[in-house]
Amino acid sequence: MDEALRNYIRAKCAEYRSDKLLPLVMPTFGEDEILEALDSMTSMQVTMGRKVRQFEQDFSDYLSSKYSTMVNSGSSANLLALSILSNPLVKNRIRAGDEIIVPAVTWSTTIFPAINIGARAVLVDVDEDYLLDIEKMKEMISEKTKAIMPVHLLGNVCDMGAISDLAEDHKLFLVEDTCEALGSEYGGKKAGTFSDISTFSFYFSHHITTIEGGMLCTSNFDCAELSKILRAHGYIRDSMKKQEYVDANPDIDPRFMFVNTGYNLRPTDLAGAFGLHQLKKLEGFISKRREIAAKLLAALKKYESYLVLPREKNGTRHSWFAFPLTVREGSPFTCKQLMAHLEKNGIETRPVVGGNLAEQPAFEHFDHKNGDLTNARYIMRNAFYFGIHPNIDDNAIGQVCLAFERFFSSLRK
Ligand SMILES: Cc1ncc(COP(=O)(O)O)c(C=O)c1O
Incomplete structure (x- = not known):
């Protein structure tokens, strides 16, 4: 049974x-x-x-x-x-x-x-x-x-x-x-x-x-x-x-x-x-996430003049919760346009979590202090992420890269 x-x-x-x-x-x-x-x-x-x-x-x-x-x-x-x-x-x-x-x-x-x-x-x-x-x-x-x-x-x-x-x-x-x-x-x-x-x-x-x-x-x-x-x-x-x-x-x-x-x-x-069971699988999940990130990084490197690519910092191990991108200042497209294109191609996107939380309406009601938040403001308007998870296969990675390819080649027309 x-x-x-x-x-x-x-x-x-x-x-x-x-x-x-x-x-x-x-x-x-x-x-x-x-x-x-x-x-x-x-x-x-x-x-x-x-x-x-x-x-x-x-x-x-x-x-x-x-x-x-x-x-x-x-x-x-x-x-x-x-x-x-x-x-x-x-x-x-x-x-x-x-x-x-x-x-x-x-x-x-x-x-x-x-x-x-x-x-x-x-x-x-x-x-x-x-x-x-x-x-x-x-x-x-x-x-x-x-x-x-x-x-x-x-x-x-x-x-x-x-x-x-x-x-x-x-x-x-x-x-x-x-x-x-x-x-x-x-x-x-x-x-x-x-x-x-x-x-x-x-x-x-x-x-x-x-x-x-x-x-x-x-x-x-x-x-x-x-x-x-x-x-x-x-x-x-x-x-x-x-x-x-x-x-x-x-x-x-x-x-x-x-x-x-x-x-x-x-x-x-x-x-x-x-x-109990998920923890036993964690290292396998992380290896898979790392493999997927490496493939995405290799494929998207050619767009680096437009996009800030994520990176693994020296002396660290990145576990790739997701794959974030920031559209660089002066790029001939907006973050919204790129996200819309990816969504149309079946790639779900999200803002980089709460964006600049100081700008969220909740903070109007509570005492807090802000430093200079120039980057946070920029990230809120120009960055997003899409998912990385252990179940993405090479075919899906290929199609994600193709979606980027189509977006950037449409810019050249
Ligand atoms: C950085 C960070 N802190 C805290 C939380 C809250 O975790 P939970 O959704 O389990 O309440 C999240 C949720 O995604 C998070 O991303």
């Missing part, structure tokens, strides 16, 4: 077709993940439990980070990270009005948690690689600065050497938003291991998926302990020093003992089930 079920699921998964030549996202899960999730459901072990704990352990082993705490999204991981660093139990914690440096070009929920904890987001410009501009960041550090939140955007890695030095010199917390860069490396070390806390997303379009899901990693026991408590209700169920709380509060039923504030950011064990 098991084999019959496996074959049935495999056949159903193989039926999946996208109506696009190059969709933004293609599913990377199949019978392994579905059968594991089915096992959770049929054994009625559906809420956070054994499989989430095992996935957390496997994730820590993969990353070489001491502690991992799974949550229901990357956004939740970011909220949890800043909630920990602003918690009264943390020494020299972030307080209301303190400043947190973030890149202006990122996803909204890198920045919103700063606002949620009452801190002031300081939006700093990015460079040609869409990563925090170190020199401009230095100018924005003030006596109010308490943390830096670098984002490894689209799988490319920030200059963690320079950022770590700055954090150390100014005694700042470091939180790496690694939601788009699982498996990327800097100096042979995994992105997400350079900071006090790092965060990951397992949304459907990311390197691995638990459908929705995220992870918070840290090598600091106190941060890990708070992550377990704040993740779920502020109670001690997942505390790593539960007995201490129990001994200190003999009159309170330990089954419902609350020792801090908290949210409910828990994942289900179905998400854990997916994670």
Whole structure:
């Protein structure tokens, strides 16, 4: 029966077709993940439990980070990270009005948690690689600065050497938003291991998926302990020093003992089930993404006078979340025209995430500070990305390159 079920699921998964030549996202899960999730459901072990704990352990082993705490999204991981660093139990914690440096070009929920904890987001410009501009960041550090939140955007890695030095010199917390860069490396070390806390997303379009899901990693026991408590209700169920709380509060039923504030950011064990299998496939997925990126780079190199091509920086491993392009100033076409042409040819495009977030309407309502955001403004109007995922075959890559070819040859007419 098991084999019959496996074959049935495999056949159903193989039926999946996208109506696009190059969709933004293609599913990377199949019978392994579905059968594991089915096992959770049929054994009625559906809420956070054994499989989430095992996935957390496997994730820590993969990353070489001491502690991992799974949550229901990357956004939740970011909220949890800043909630920990602003918690009264943390020494020299972030307080209301303190400043947190973030890149202006990122996803909204890198920045919103700063606002949620009452801190002031300081939006700093990015460079040609869409990563925090170190020199401009230095100018924005003030006596109010308490943390830096670098984002490894689209799988490319920030200059963690320079950022770590700055954090150390100014005694700042470091939180790496690694939601788009699982498996990327800097100096042979995994992105997400350079900071006090790092965060990951397992949304459907990311390197691995638990459908929705995220992870918070840290090598600091106190941060890990708070992550377990704040993740779920502020109670001690997942505390790593539960007995201490129990001994200190003999009159309170330990089954419902609350020792801090908290949210409910828990994942289900179905998400854990997916994670267990997806993580085993991650290195294979990254190799495939890297191969595809190399082929695209080779084919598009001839348009470099019009387009800023993405690159893997020296001493890093890029994990190619997507393939971004910036249309250079003075090009005889607009970014909108190129995107429209690609969309017409079945290649799905998106802006480089939130563009310059300082220009998004949400920021009209909240206190924040902006540096000089010249590049972010340019990127918002002149850059876009299309998807890279492990399932793109050579035929699709060839057709994508042909679509570019047709666009550029139409310019010459
Ligand atoms: C850089 C970055 N941070 C945070 C998030 C939030 O992750 P999630 O969608 O899992 O909430 C994303 C989502 O794509 C992201 O790209």
